[in-house]
Amino acid sequence: MFTYEYPHPAVTVDIVIYTLRDDELKLLLIKRGGKPFKGKWALPGGFIQMDESLEEAARRELEEETGVSGVFLEQLYTYGEPKRDPRERVITVAYYALIPSDRVEIRAASDAEAVGWFAMDELPKLAFDHEEILAMAHERLVAKLDYSTLAFQFMPGEFTLTQLQQVYETILQQEIDKRNFRKWILALECIEETGNEQRDGPHRPAKLYRVKEPGKVEIIK
Amino acid sequence: MFTYEYPHPAVTVDIVIYTLRDDELKLLLIKRGGKPFKGKWALPGGFIQMDESLEEAARRELEEETGVSGVFLEQLYTYGEPKRDPRERVITVAYYALIPSDRVEIRAASDAEAVGWFAMDELPKLAFDHEEILAMAHERLVAKLDYSTLAFQFMPGEFTLTQLQQVYETILQQEIDKRNFRKWILALECIEETGNEQRDGPHRPAKLYRVKEPGKVEIIK
């Protein structure tokens, strides 16, 4: 038992985990195995431990649910309405993470009935205020595609320009002119040819590229 | 006394309160009257109450320190390094507020020795990790001047275009061409002439403008 002179809220970290799969933007939800909202879908997350920072807590949860580490993770917003959790006062610091399409591997977390990837247009009703969190995460994601090199965080080690363009088209939900896209993306000077080619059908092979500084997300305006 | 089955951190709200005064961007600091860091300057803030939201807590602190309400206030970032407060684990949700230049009125808060407005280039050493918070707040402020109508939040009810331009020049620390600035700001169609003029010297009087939707901060790209 832990005793304080003044009341303290609980603090949790929830994560919106995005990846691209089947040419769709998908995010990870867990089916809650315990109260409250038992049986409902929710964002993965959990209480922070007293000896870890907020980001460390987010990375721990991320690895517990997906097995991945070292991916892009950024703080999104902090939610603290008094009644957002029926049990007690809970402050939730939300993060969002982007996982490259070749590193997806779900683990079943201990406190979840089920885990699954959902596309934006097939989301179930969510527990708590998680729909609000999701709306803000998606807004941030779309905005950052425009003014940063965030999209590279979805790419595997080697990729073609067509694949990269599809990432933009999938998330922004609009078609982009191929020539203008290539002009623009190459002018950023963030990617380089690997020298390899991808051949996957009865047509000209595509040059493969890699990101020069994979971890870095730059503001490009 | 309050007891919990698991340890809970304390949660505070700190605010970076900006205003423009003497043609300089200034922010409010308080000299701490109690431990820890007694006698050191720090951002105004305090513990959240269990029945108020995070934004309500920030507005309460803002009004306690300055007497103003109804001004622009936005969540900045949440800080939660385990050792950032020597007393106990403290999570701080930081906000920043912008106060119009004609509404500045400091009240002495109960737990502070002194209160004062500081320009960016005359900041004292700060308590906790408040210098980090300040750096992030300033970065956000500068960025948002460019792609939103945030600057209007500093303006009094009526103002001249020259005054508005000075706001941009002061915060961005660079001179702007008068004609280009006017072209740009008027093309936004966010302000309109009031019909009044300001006469304050031996020269042509300046037209006064007002913001069409004072509370609103739009993204303008």
Place this chain on the structure above:
DNA sequence: TTGACTTAGTGTATATACGACACTATAGTG
């Protein structure tokens, strides 16, 4: 071996936005 199919890859012309730049207008003051 050749032709048909499929995706990769490339350049130009036009429209729009942005930045540099200098003079006239109008009030107050002595």
Place this chain on the structure above:
DNA sequence: CACTATAGTGTCGTATATACACTAAGTCAA
């Protein structure tokens, strides 16, 4: 009425973004 100080205004060149269509190269089947 002349001097001074700030308000207010337009054009042109450059850079940036957008629209748009054909050739290149590999596979496979006739």
